[in-house]
Each structure stands twice: as structure tokens, then as C-alpha cells.
Amino acid sequence: MHFTPTNIEDLPTPCCLIDKAKMQRNIARLSAHIGNLQCTLRPHVKTHKSIEVTKAIIDAGNVKGITVSTLKEADYFFKHGMNDILYAVGITPNKIAHVAQLIQQGCDLTIVIDNEDMLSLVLDKMAEHNCVFKVIIELDTDGHRSGVNPHSHALLSIAKHINNSAHAKFEGVMTHAGESYACFTEKAKQDMAAQERDLTLHAVKRLFEVGIHCNTVSIGSTPTAFAVDQLDGITEVRAGVYVFFDLVMAGLGVCDIDDIAMSVLGTVIGHQKDKGWVITDAGWMAMSRDRGTADHPQDYGYGLVSPSGSHETRYIMSDANQEHGIITEVSNASPESHSEKHIGSSSKSSAENNDSIFTQFPAAKAVEILPNHACATAAQYDHYYVVENGVAIDKWLSIGGW
Known part of the structure; x- marks a missing residue:
């Protein structure tokens, strides 16, 4: 299937992005490690459910x-x-x-x-x-x-x-x-x-x-x-999420934030300035309900936002409805897990709130959000956009269901 390269800002949202270079680096890392131990991998394809990703794993070697x-x-x-x-x-x-x-x-x-x-x-x-x-x-x-x-x-x-x-x-x-x-x-x-x-x-x-x-x-x-x-x-080692990594793996120290190859792209659809909220069109249907970092030292809510592609730990999706994600400053985050409160919500008045969040995320801004659990997030989609240098260069299909 022919795919026309597209700037990610022009993709329909919400959608799931795969950073191809990071994915290939993650795959190579485990392939080399298990190969050095004279063993083979039996990769768990449930993470991505994609033939293209599986072929990339096989191409890296040490697969049975x-x-x-x-x-x-x-x-x-x-x-x-x-x-x-x-x-x-x-x-x-x-x-x-x-x-x-x-x-x-x-x-x-x-x-x-x-x-x-x-x-x-x-x-x-x-x-x-x-x-x-x-x-x-x-x-x-x-x-x-x-x-x-x-x-x-x-x-x-x-x-x-x-x-x-x-x-x-x-x-x-x-x-x-x-x-x-x-x-x-x-x-x-x-x-x-x-x-x-x-x-x-x-x-x-x-x-x-x-x-x-x-x-x-x-x-x-x-x-x-x-x-x-x-x-x-x-005779074999099984692993799955390593191909993409996620915030849970980063929280455990298995990878760095910058190793995470999967993100969800959303678009800013509005602001609630009195609450310090930015609203996106990526809710829990786009991210999944997984709250895997709730018991970690750093709780990322439903995902970590990357306003400039640098994945700075500054803004998170602190709460989510089915099709609405609420972005707040991580400095306001509550340590309570499974709370009914918005994890990043602020009790300050609008006059006291720093307006930088609204400057960072104006209306129609494209927002990348890193997932807690890549397997759960990937399962929300039937395709991924494969990204190189901010451009979607391909579209890979995946399957779902039982």
C-alpha cells in the first residue's frame, strides 16, 4: 500500500506514532544482549500485533x-x-x-x-x-x-x-x-x-x-x-514491550524516557484556564485506562506529554475521559494513586496560575503523549504511523481482538 509522507501535525488525531529509529535501537539492544548470552529470543508479538514490527525483530537476529x-x-x-x-x-x-x-x-x-x-x-x-x-x-x-x-x-x-x-x-x-x-x-x-x-x-x-x-x-x-x-x-527468552518501551519500563530503570518509541498524537481542542487545564482529543480510548505508574515514585497519570519533542517531565495527562484528555503541569501533581482528583490539577485561581501551559499548548496544537503501558495503548489502534524526523513515512497495520 502506497503511503504519502505526511508531517505529523497533519495526521488525523488521535493516532499512534512509532519512532522507527528508536524502535530499531530497542530491538537491537535486546537481540545483542541475549545473543551475547548464547541464547535466542521468542519475542512476544502481543505488544504490537504487527507483521512489520515482527519482521524488524527477526531482521535483528537471535530469534526462534x-x-x-x-x-x-x-x-x-x-x-x-x-x-x-x-x-x-x-x-x-x-x-x-x-x-x-x-x-x-x-x-x-x-x-x-x-x-x-x-x-x-x-x-x-x-x-x-x-x-x-x-x-x-x-x-x-x-x-x-x-x-x-x-x-x-x-x-x-x-x-x-x-x-x-x-x-x-x-x-x-x-x-x-x-x-x-x-x-x-x-x-x-x-x-x-x-x-x-x-x-x-x-x-x-x-x-x-x-x-x-x-x-x-x-x-x-x-x-x-x-x-x-x-x-x-x-533455550529461549520471551519479551514484548522492549520494542517500544513505555513509562512503566522507564520508571523501573529498564530504559530512559528518550528510548520510548511509541507515542499518541492528540490535538488541543480547548482550555479551562481557571483550572489550569488543557483539553485534547486524546482520552482514555486513545491512551488506554492503564495507570501503571500510579505506584511509581513518579506518577505520570495517563501519559507524559512532550510539548517540543524533548519529552521533558513537565506536563502530564493527569486525567482522561473517553475522548478527552486533561493536561496539567506535573509540578501540581498529587502523589495519590487511583484518586478521583486530577493528578496534575491546581487549586490556584486563574490569576495565580502560570499561563505558560496555554502558551505551550494553544488551540489546534499537536501534542505527543508517551504511554504508561505500550501494549495496552497499541491495542487501541488498528494501525501505526511510522515516523522519521517528524514526518510519517509509512503506515503499518495491526490486529486486535481474539
């Missing part, structure tokens, strides 16, 4: 297959030539027919399980289809969400149950260190990365001792992927 979070993603990426796919959400019986269809079409698709009850149910459904399903067991290595305890008897029981089935093949284990999103120091991230790796390898050892081999030993989160220093015994 992809990770998806929906079967719609699996369909889309398989159609576009990606064959080795891990569907990294626990499987349910009502999805087995869809999985079977992909396998029968030639997709090398692996599914995930973490409990005996669900395994019994899905094995019954598998028997209805003429194919063998590759299954890995999800491990809980940090108490964050789902998964089997690596020390438990259930781990061995589930693996044996899979191996004893004529319809399933045990492939290995995976885990996700979601608690790394609460690790604000480098040591905390390093410790979490070591815990994620070591508990996974402990599970592999226990399975080996009862004669069960793991072809796949998969770990990963963006914070631990950058923090890990040794990957012996690990």
Missing part, C-alpha cells in the same frame, strides 16, 4: 519463533509466514478446535497448561481431532499469577499425564516473572532474573530425574530479559 497471546494473533502471523508459535495463555477446551485447525494447516503451534483439571478436559477435546498437540507446562516462579509450583508433585503428575496421552506431546516448561514489574533497583531486577531462571531449571532437573526431557525451557519478561547475566540451560 514468536509468542502470541490470542489465537487470532496466531492465525494472523501464521498467514504471514511465522510457523513456530507459542500460544502463551492457558488453553481451554473451547479453543482446541481452533488450535487443531492451525496444526492441520502446518503451524508448529505449542499450547500451555498449568493444572490437572484443565488438562483432563482439553485431552478429551484433543481426542476429537486427528493431530498431536504440543504442550508445555507453565511454572509459577514468583507468585505473580498462574503456573505450577516448580517444587510441587503436580509438576511431575501433569507432565506424566501429557506423556501418557496419544493426543499430546510434552514439550517443556515456561515461566513469566511478572513480579519484575515491581523491581525498581538494578539488584532487585537481577535477583528476580536469577530466581526466574533458577526455579525454572530446578523444574527441568526434577522432570529429568523421572525420565522426562524438556525440549523447550522458556523464561522471560522485559525487565528480567535485560537483567539476566547467564542463560545456561535456557
Whole structure:
């Protein structure tokens, strides 16, 4: 599809922008790090759901297959030539027919399980289809969400149950260190990365001792992927948000603000001068409802505004309605998380307010806003504008839904 280069000020708003150079730099950074540790990446494409971004990741090297979070993603990426796919959400019986269809079409698709009850149910459904399903067991290595305890008897029981089935093949284990999103120091991230790796390898050892081999030993989160220093015994690392980064990752020290490759472009539609508010046409439908920085030392509300492209920490989207975003000075921000108050609102009168915010953001001004959670923001859009030097040079499609 031909795209005519367009100055970003002339794009329809709200829209989602990708800084191509920053994205490529972010991709190269993790590819090099994991490559230096003699391991491979299985990137999580749920962040962007875009074939163009995925191709950029593959071009950077050290990639073995992809990770998806929906079967719609699996369909889309398989159609576009990606064959080795891990569907990294626990499987349910009502999805087995869809999985079977992909396998029968030639997709090398692996599914995930973490409990005996669900395994019994899905094995019954598998028997209805003429194919063998590759299954890995999800491990809980940090108490964050789902998964089997690596020390438990259930781990061995589930693996044996899979191996004893004529319809399933045990492939290995995976885990996700979601608690790394609460690790604000480098040591905390390093410790979490070591815990994620070591508990996974402990599970592999226990399975080996009862004669069960793991072809796949998969770990990963963006914070631990950058923090890990040794990957012996690990076959692949999964991460997703690193391609764009976001304010949560910057708050954890995984990246700098200037590394964030995604922004939402909005337009100033009005002012509430007595309140110190600038109103934009980018609300929570454009940014998402994610308030991932609410518990961080610096709370960015619904996003950090970049008035001049420098991403200075001065203005934030302190509150948002469905199609309206409220921009205020960060100096007025409240530390309270999940407050009904506008995070950046001021109690000063209009006479006391500094009018610089209205000078910075006159009517019809284009405003770039960095997101808290790139995955959630990206999911609001079916395309991205790819930007170089303030000019949109291409339009990349993405998919959504399940």
C-alpha cells in the first residue's frame, strides 16, 4: 500500500506514532544482549500485533519463533509466514478446535497448561481431532499469577499425564516473572532474573530425574530479559514491550524516557484556564485506562506529554475521559494513586496560575503523549504511523481482538 509522507501535525488525531529509529535501537539492544548470552529470543508479538514490527525483530537476529497471546494473533502471523508459535495463555477446551485447525494447516503451534483439571478436559477435546498437540507446562516462579509450583508433585503428575496421552506431546516448561514489574533497583531486577531462571531449571532437573526431557525451557519478561547475566540451560527468552518501551519500563530503570518509541498524537481542542487545564482529543480510548505508574515514585497519570519533542517531565495527562484528555503541569501533581482528583490539577485561581501551559499548548496544537503501558495503548489502534524526523513515512497495520 502506497503511503504519502505526511508531517505529523497533519495526521488525523488521535493516532499512534512509532519512532522507527528508536524502535530499531530497542530491538537491537535486546537481540545483542541475549545473543551475547548464547541464547535466542521468542519475542512476544502481543505488544504490537504487527507483521512489520515482527519482521524488524527477526531482521535483528537471535530469534526462534514468536509468542502470541490470542489465537487470532496466531492465525494472523501464521498467514504471514511465522510457523513456530507459542500460544502463551492457558488453553481451554473451547479453543482446541481452533488450535487443531492451525496444526492441520502446518503451524508448529505449542499450547500451555498449568493444572490437572484443565488438562483432563482439553485431552478429551484433543481426542476429537486427528493431530498431536504440543504442550508445555507453565511454572509459577514468583507468585505473580498462574503456573505450577516448580517444587510441587503436580509438576511431575501433569507432565506424566501429557506423556501418557496419544493426543499430546510434552514439550517443556515456561515461566513469566511478572513480579519484575515491581523491581525498581538494578539488584532487585537481577535477583528476580536469577530466581526466574533458577526455579525454572530446578523444574527441568526434577522432570529429568523421572525420565522426562524438556525440549523447550522458556523464561522471560522485559525487565528480567535485560537483567539476566547467564542463560545456561535456557533455550529461549520471551519479551514484548522492549520494542517500544513505555513509562512503566522507564520508571523501573529498564530504559530512559528518550528510548520510548511509541507515542499518541492528540490535538488541543480547548482550555479551562481557571483550572489550569488543557483539553485534547486524546482520552482514555486513545491512551488506554492503564495507570501503571500510579505506584511509581513518579506518577505520570495517563501519559507524559512532550510539548517540543524533548519529552521533558513537565506536563502530564493527569486525567482522561473517553475522548478527552486533561493536561496539567506535573509540578501540581498529587502523589495519590487511583484518586478521583486530577493528578496534575491546581487549586490556584486563574490569576495565580502560570499561563505558560496555554502558551505551550494553544488551540489546534499537536501534542505527543508517551504511554504508561505500550501494549495496552497499541491495542487501541488498528494501525501505526511510522515516523522519521517528524514526518510519517509509512503506515503499518495491526490486529486486535481474539
